[in-house]
Amino acid sequence: MTERVCVGAIAGAFGVRGEVRLKSFTSQPNDIAAYSPLYTEDGRRSFTVRLTRPVTGGLGARLSGVETREQAEALRGVTLWADRDKLPALPDDEFYHADLIGLSVHDTGGALLGKVRAIYDHGAGDILEIHGAGRGMLLLPFTRAFVPTVDLAAGRIVADPPEEQE
Numbered sequence: 001m002t003e004r005v006c007v008g009a010i011a012g013a014f015g016v017r018g019e020v021r022l023k024s025f026t027s028q029p030n031d032i033a034a035y036s037p038l039y040t041e042d043g044r045r046s047f048t049v050r051l052t053r054p055v056t057g058g059l060g061a062r063l064s065g066v067e068t069r070e071q072a073e074a075l076r077g078v079t080l081w082a083d084r085d086k087l088p089a090l091p092d093d094e095f096y097h098a099d100l101i102g103l104s105v106h107d108t109g110g111a112l113l114g115k116v117r118a119i120y121d122h123g124a125g126d127i128l129e130i131h132g133a134g135r136g137m138l139l140l141p142f143t144r145a146f147v148p149t150v151d152l153a154a155g156r157i158v159a160d161p162p163e164e165q166e
Helices: 029-035 069-074
Strands: 004-013 020-024 049-055 058-063 079-083 104-107 112-121 126-131 137-141 149-151 156-159
Touching (some): 004 069, 020 029, 020 049, 029 049, 029 079, 126 156
Parallel strands (some): 104 156
Antiparallel strands (some): 004 020, 020 058, 049 058, 112 126, 126 137, 149 156
């Protein structure tokens, strides 16, 4: 498990006084401000966050130390990370994506399918991208039907992928 979890990204500048357009990856978008300070991925910079207003494609926000449009624009694409201990505990059947990436995935018979490389959410539910074990890439819906077991302590996922069609 990681010490920090990605909770958002800066989509660019908003206005002329250093405000940014913030994309929140939290289940309730406004909660992102409660996890301040937020850090860059490398941990070299940190920001306190004050939300200002809803904007197209995200939230308007003021970040500490960002005073001009040029400073805000320079942060475009930067991901924002929160200390894990500031995040809420999750129910047993919910997981932070950061905890799933890198877990080994086995089929119900115990054969290794690969490791989770990425997780995508395109609106209809999460998709696990699994690589390795000579299969190439496998995309698997992250539902109980296809992923009946996630054991974080053992670092293992049990999956029941659909039969391959010939």
